[in-house]
Amino acid sequence: MQFSLLENFGPAIGGFATDREFNGACRVLPFPKLRVSRPYFVKVLEMSAPAPVPATSTDLLSLVRKSGVLDEKQFSEHFSDPGELPDDPTECANALIRSGLLTTFQARQILAGKYRGLVLGAYKILRPLGQGGMGVVYLGEHTTLHRRVALKVLPAKSAQERVAVERFMREARATAALDHPNIVRLHDVCQGAGVHFLVMELVEGKNLETLLAETGPLHFATAVSYIAQAAAGLQHAHSKGIVHRDIKPANLMMTKDGGIKILDMGLARSFVNESDNLTGALGEEGEALGTIDFVAPEQAMAQAVDERADLYSLGATLYCLLAGHPPYKGSRAQVLMQHQMAPPPQLSRTLKVNVPQTLNDVIAKMMAKKKGDRYQSADEVIDALSPWLPAPKSSSNVQQNALSTQDLREAGVATQVSRSQTKKGKKSKKRAAARADRKKWYAIGGGAAAVLVVGVLIAVLSGGKKAVTAEGTDAPGRSGTVSNRPAAAGEDSQLVLTSTGLVPDVTLSRDGTRFAAVDWTGNLIYGRTANWQKLESIRVQAGATLNCCAGTPDGRHIVVAGRGTPVFAYDWGTGQMVREFPGHSGSTLCVAVSRSGKLLTCGSDGAIVLYDFATGDVIRKYEGVARQVWSVAFSPDESKFVATTAAGGTDEESNQIRLWDVATGGELQRFTGHTDEVRWATFSPNGQTLASASFDGTVRLWDVAGGKQTRVIDAHAGKWAERVAFLPDGKRLASCGSDARNTASSELRVWDVATGQEVRTWRGDDARGLIAMALSPDGKYAVTGSRDKAVRLWKFAF
Template sequence: MPALPVPASTAELLALIRGSGIHSPGAFDERLAEIRDLPDEPIRAAEVLVREGLLTRFQAKQFLSGRHKGFKLGQYVIQDVLGQGGMGSVYLAEHGALRRRVALKVLRSQRGLDQKVSIERFMREARAAAALDHPNIVRIHDVAQQGDVYYLALEFVEGRTLDQLLERGTPVAPSQAVGYIAQAAAGLQHAHEKGFVHRDIKPANLILASNGTVKILDMGLARSLRSEGDNLTEMLDKGAIVGTVDFLAPEQALGEGEIDVRADIYSLGATFYALVTGRPPFTGTTSQKLAQHQMKPPPDLSAEDRTFPPELAQIVSKMLAKKPEDRFQNPGEVIAALAPWLSDASEQKVVVGISASDQDSAARLRATLAEAATKRTKRTPKPAAAVEEPVLVKRRSGGKWIGVAALALIGIAGAVGYALWPPSKQQVAQGPRTDPTPGPVAPTPGPDNGTPGTGTQGNPSVPNPPRANPKVTITSGADGLRIQAAKYDALISKSDGNLSSFRVAGVEFLRTGASLSGGRTVAQGGYFYYEKAGHQGLVKLTEIQQPSANVVEAKNGSFTVRYEFTPNGLTVTANNATDDTVPYYLLFDSSSVYDVANEKGEQLSVPASRSPADPLDPKWRTTTWLSGRAAVKVTDQTEDAATKLWGPFSEFRSQVWESTAKTYNRVQFTLEPIISAEVPKPVLTPGAVIVSRSGPARVVQTELYEATVDSDGCMPSIKIDGVEVLKANINVSRGVYFLPGYPLPFDIKQPSPTTITAQCDKAAVQYDFFPNKMTWTVENRSDQGMPFFVVMDTSVTGVRNEKDEWVKTPLSKDAGTPEGAGWGTTTWFAGRAKMKFTGGSKVWGPWEGKYQVWEASLAPKEKRVITVELGLTDAAEAGKLGDLTGAKPALATDLTLDSPADYQVYQRKTKLQGAMVVRGRMRSAYDRLELRTTGKPLQGTLPDQWREIPVADKARSFEATIPAPAGGWYKVEVRALKDGKVVGEMAVDHVGIGEVFVGAGQSNSTNCGQERIQQKSGMVSSFSGTGWQIGDDPQPGVHDNTSGGSYWPAFGDAMFEEYQVPIGIASTGHSGTSVNQWGPGGELCRWTAGRMTQLGPNGFRAVLWHQGESDVGMPPEEYTRKMTDLIRETRKVAGWEVPWFVAQVSYHNPNQVRFENSRAGQKKLWDSGIALEGPDTDTLTGDNRDEGGKGIHFSPKGLKAHGKLWAEKVTVYLDKELAK
């Protein structure tokens, strides 16, 4: 719409409106004369005109911007924007004469062949829609051209697309889904009879109108099987994959020319599956989904949900058959199969739909429906006529109800692979949450957790179709009796009859493995504890029986535990027939369970710090244990129960739930699983402070900074404009923390959306967060002095005191001394970031050789407020810092990228495909964000073009996962635009999609080689846990901080030579360590598992373990057992089945080349399937070793040979994986 100057008066505004043509001549002035005292200010006048119905809000906004043309297309007056996409825009419009509202789809102008292609597809949609007149297909009213603008006028439908129903996080009830699918099938039957195939059936292309009718959208990909003159369409489709990958029929994925209605039936089956489960049938990358559509058997709904009717599941499976001839042969057959499951209300809708089919088909289907209705009448009393509740979608911008008939009509097709781009901003934008913090109670009730809620339940007056009896399955395995139900699964240990696992939505709630009674027994997740009559801590229940289908009983002398499993949970009855009072414990895993709440709404972080002698009081008798969308409600039903919560217990820091069985009495309690809907991520808007959960930690985000408060009350991270300024996890450092007494037994609470508190009897801290600062209220509650420390990262290179004295860091100054005057208030500089501390006592360093420490020395019973002001280094300060350090920092830009980092490698998902995460912030206003990736992929070429990154409206932070082909290095550029002008940009020069490996073990896995070596290919990089760098020695991120040589550069070069993709390394080992030091719960295990977590699920290919020299005297069975415990623990923490390679390692010197104990233990790991076979490095003797061949570590030659040995073993495995 061309623009004139912005109207400065109401008179100028009215002139624009008159010139726009949206009102007929004279009519506008007649209406205007009826309005008294129209304000002189144009904005206020526009508000009056909107209120009087002379303008829509959309029109008013355009006129106030000076726009006055483009409001009319033919007879249609544009009233609002419904959506925008790659092909064009969709508007709400009204026919000037008929006063009929339509969805006006306008083709975007293009050039050359692109314009020809777009017009052909546009007209194909028009021809298809015009040929189809059916109540279950959106109708076309008009197709026209005005100048070079093409547009369609489509039926405007008030309602919601089925994918918008799923966005609530709650699947559709099967009884409703049957009705929706049958109506869609009726529309497809009509299209089939007219010779059309839709080719893009999916939830987004099915709209549920307010009267309960389902209509098919988007005929842009429809193809006539009868037209012989559609040559351009044939050219466009030949060899192309047409459709949406989540719902694509196998024959479509192959780009086969002969596609018929059976492809639509497959897509409709995939849509059915998505409606009742909330997800498409197959998951993974685009390539993985395409492969699964081809080869993986269709999922069985009754196997996934044991309450889902098997007969109905068979119908869905038949729709999803791989071969077209194995599916229903036309949509009418689908309707007939679904007929017994239709409610009366849904049947009426389907009858209306099939009435538009040809007479023979309609007659057969009406007879089938009538027969099914008779059977339903016999089965249950006929209900009153059901009334479908109108389902509307609300536009966030205007607050009015609108239809979404054409929102799904915008995008015609996305290329599969790299060009498969995220949806437009309008589709993914989410408004800011008014309360970004999680609530203090259990997850929102809903249909998934068996409690009343607002989820889709189906109309209660409509009889449900026959359903299978809900059941629990109990099967015997190597580790015990495994119990599986729809909402949870559990495990009863075969070795001792105790409860060792209770999982909900994939989350393990119980913790096993803690040593009891001096190592005589090992804790389970739930157990009696007794140390008499031959029992050694944990009571082993050796007689395990299953007296009925859903009951397990375990006994041992005076103790009996009965487990009764139902679809909704577990009841445990633990009987004590001794003369003593015996406790029964549940150990909750603090690594996966984050909070516990009682029935009064009080909530604490786990582990809540209490001693067994002073536990939480009895109001915690009923507790809900929370982990994201999964939760477990524990109710103690023991008579006169004295439930206790205490902990943390053992090296695992478990939270202990305790109930006591009195003499000849019992403990009885229930475990009830709860699964809530996913909570959308809050949107960071200007001036906002968001506190959200990330595992057990809380993450604070503003436009300027991000801070993390851990479950121990410490603050290990502050990033200012993406620059990390703290150093945690070095020696005792936790970044920001109290000492002595670390870790202090804090209770963590969040009393307000922007406040976090940590309290115990010795100390307390309250963190208050603001957009550009924090205040820390620290309190020493003890009778001794106590320091409060801040340990700074080496990124902090300079400091200025209140006297404007500048000093290079690290330095030591005591503010309480004359020479330290002025150092109580300090401003610290880390490149483009700075932070000002007020309330300090002293600064000192270097600590641990290079780190700066800031300290507040608290006297006994002292309470002090520390202010931390955060900001960006200005030009003058950067100059001063440059003079001081010799390196002038670059100033902050409006756009900052936190991810990808330079030299970052992302693990590819298939041989040719992967993805990168683009995350950052934009300080100034913008309306569009774009990305361009250039470089050399493993196969093919990259399009040199900018693509939009979807972001929420007004969001200052952004994050998106962007598909990318395997290869690199890539240059990744991101730019922000406002009104078409670039207002911020940033580029990262080295980003790879390749192979990533985690290293662990002892000295020969770290930097203990004789000399540092370098990678030669330029394609190897290393990850320290905080940053990426070129992969030369010494490797960053190792736990022992060694600084010699490693095998990793040579390994990376060998892998690049084989696969021609960038190689990423994350080395984490510690020299001179036994497997005993790597046990679950220990520092080394947490260090390596933490690196795995940082890389994310499936974020690396495998762990390469090289260790054994320190355990040559350990029996093989013991080594295997302890390594198995380590591997399983890391897999549990990582959340996926991480592959581990274990090398053959035992070499000490030329006289002690190999020790069979270590080698036999390592081999047992291969033979048992726990680990994959690594290289035999005992074979590297002579000058491959340091000290002239006499040492245990490797020479430069040996390091290179070591790397090649690893590459040889890994390639055998990797070739098989890439061939899948």
């Protein structure tokens, strides 16, 4: 059998090829393009001439069958009469794609007459995934087991070269010798008709080079987590006598669950088995193998390397993740010289977010010019990084459970436990236990330790610990003070993340399983509440200021908007943008979505718009409601909605709460009494009471049916009352307030609805600058956003 293989000459992305090709021999195909981040191109390496381009659907089906990719049983189920298919080959191919019988990639090749090579042994080639150091990588599927794998294929022209084949087989031997969750596994090595290919574990995710391009520099806690997992994989490889020799961001894959896997063993070799040394035999002598930006000095000088060369490259990779670029710049010769002579630049002097000096010191030691001055093993690297790693509850449940204060204290994590509270002997013992626990944790994959790509940080719980500030530096912190009685276990606040800008809104899904927040630098941050450690981030729009977010009641979508932006809806699971609505002129300040599929938006233009969420159609628009409308909310039965306003045309029209009927659009009530702008309003669970928060510092309760004020609570005297929300039983409500001129003057408070009496109050550093709040559906905790760029979780215990 003769093969026609495809070699990817563009960036390695998880998409499909465009309709443009290098060889110019193929016609442009009128396929609807799929969304890809950027185009990549394919070039055909032919061992024989392609078949004639199909002119009819019959011709196309003949080539599809010759290719071996068609499942005849599925074809018969979809098309009992092949005559039903369009006669035009392109339209016929589209029908096969829609039925799942062909992939877009397969259809493009067959339409161009290139049907050979779409099946290799027992595997169908579905599409290219990218290109490794020694070959092209395809998405493949076993023809009978239907298991998807990655197929790394040595190009046909390389298969004629002894050096290329030997290096390819060396990669197979190196990968086959390893079995570790942080290294991509090899299933099989195959050969047929002059084609060599490896059958490898399919890893769905993105490499860290791509991640950096999308998000910019990572927060140091995120980067350390990734590097520690890579070090765990390297420790396993080194224990087998194998050195990777090409560690870099592009060869570290972040999986969907936040784990890290080492890719591409194309340059790996055994430093204990001389039979694996191809240097002299195959012309590698004198070559500085590896990637110049991350290569160790001894590797740059083509000297013998051992595991310490990987540790140098891992240090350069850590620097790159933190800085957003490799440690050295210049021409190839200049970079090589700096690797041999120049220490890595101090990150804390070059970044907006400070990196602890001790972490700078760790990078400097990893990148020491002399091998003897570096850490001597990957285990030692993990030990050195341990102060910035969270300690798991246990290796068996790390992915299911978030950390607690007790976990951290029992683990003896130095950066999270007050040094004055433990004696020297006990502290040393606990630290040793923590290091051992972390090693075990990372050795089993450590996926749940990965944190958000824009600076998500699992933080420390309050109570005599150290907190991590928004700037990323270790700084003393104290827990919020609680009035009426001392704080009990479980009432501490937990830092969920620090962002790059003020966090004006947070939200939780109706079932409490999902979380989202937005910041003023244009980031949407989201994830599942089952594990606050694993969050994702999207840069919604460059230069945008995001103001608000809200989840759809079914938990499928998160809606966000801000200043000068449209209103976007994203898939809450995948992060894909699925809908777009017009934004308000100036700023969109609040959004809300009902169970029946209606979307409300309001903004600084004084308007309210009601949309059909599914179609994007405008149902109704309210203009001139006020000079600015701060918030909107649906009633529990969705028959009504409420809006809160700032100044109106007259004093009587200012600082109001207005109630409308959703079905008719008619106004039902106006609630007046606040003396300053009304920032927020929310319905009680039974829909009979309305609670509002105002910049006059008060929280007020209103009878919805009668339109009368029933209680005034002086909730945040001298401050702005920013948010208010009922707990699920309707008997208590929570509010947060802050002083824009003094962020230290801020608090989170809980009130008894019947009496207006304070139940709990949290103040202190953890409560600085609170401006957003969402309560969990079970009423056990609140999530807040702040001017201090932090999102915190507050546990309630009544």
